[in-house]
Amino acid sequence: MIPLSDENLYLRPPAMTLLLLGAMFAVWILVEGAGFNTYTMLAAVCNYGMVPGEITHMAPLGYALPLGQGLACVIDNSKINIFTPLLSIFLHGGWLHILGNAVFFWVFARAVEDTMGPGRFLVFFLTCGLIAAGTQIASDPASPVPTVGASGAISGVMGAYLLLYPRVRIHMLFIFIIFFKVFRIPAWIVLIWWFAVQLLQALPELSSSGPNVSGGVAVWAHVGGFLAGILLIRVFTKPELMDRRAAMMHGYQPA
Numbered sequence: 001m002i003p004l005s006d007e008n009l010y011l012r013p014p015a016m017t018l019l020l021l022g023a024m025f026a027v028w029i030l031v032e033g034a035g036f037n038t039y040t041m042l043a044a045v046c047n048y049g050m051v052p053g054e055i056t057h058m059a060p061l062g063y064a065l066p067l068g069q070g071l072a073c074v075i076d077n078s079k080i081n082i083f084t085p086l087l088s089i090f091l092h093g094g095w096l097h098i099l100g101n102a103v104f105f106w107v108f109a110r111a112v113e114d115t116m117g118p119g120r121f122l123v124f125f126l127t128c129g130l131i132a133a134g135t136q137i138a139s140d141p142a143s144p145v146p147t148v149g150a151s152g153a154i155s156g157v158m159g160a161y162l163l164l165y166p167r168v169r170i171h172m173l174f175i176f177i178i179f180f181k182v183f184r185i186p187a188w189i190v191l192i193w194w195f196a197v198q199l200l201q202a203l204p205e206l207s208s209s210g211p212n213v214s215g216g217v218a219v220w221a222h223v224g225g226f227l228a229g230i231l232l233i234r235v236f237t238k239p240e241l242m243d244r245r246a247a248m249m250h251g252y253q254p255a
Helices: 015-031 038-048 052-056 079-090 095-114 118-139 151-164 187-207 219-236 239-249
Strands: 002-006 064-068 071-074 169-176 179-186
Touching (some): 015 079, 015 118, 038 064, 038 079, 095 118, 118 151, 169 187
Antiparallel strands (some): 169 179
16 A cells, blocks of 8 residues: 555645655665665664664673674664664665655655745654654663664654644555555545554564564654654644645635
8 A cells, every 4th residue: 555645735845845855865875875785785774773772771782783694783882873863764774665755755744844834844854753763762772773764754744644634635556466556545544544553563562572673664663753743743833824725725815
């Protein structure tokens, strides 16, 4: 189930959405080598990805987490570790990872930015990302596994979208073997279903003795980011933009 577009109207071009997408791809290409060099990508993930156990100092120094192909990520006490919850937002683990995040971000971010303006949207996005990172840390504070990706921050955007535009139709692509079909589905169904899936994947991890990363996905970051978006949206929206959007959606512009 892949979102392709929504049926919202927009007051202005999504400048900050485009800048953030550009930053993600710039980091992916320039810092991670676009995934073409395994060592370069894994080194970036290890050095700049968020490792909960490094931030809490609950993972033993010197512990080496195997990353494959004779490589390992070693727990250290580098000063940069404190910044990794922010840095990790712009890192990704592969082409599917970054493209998937980019699609979800593009579909849901534009209308949310339209209610805030670019500056507020940037702060909102980063705040949701940091809360998502904090939630992941709280779920498994000793984990030695690096977590990367914008999906926690994007989850916050999706939570905001749920409150702002629950009835707007989302064009969703369903793929089943060779069957392809696009359906128009209200946003509240898409987003509540998505959140329910994340929560169902996350809850069993509370009783797990291993690192809390479901199938390689930090689902608690998704849960924390989504709830952060719901709780923070009213703080960041600008009333004048909300009024203009409401007028536009009703087919007229205020004087």
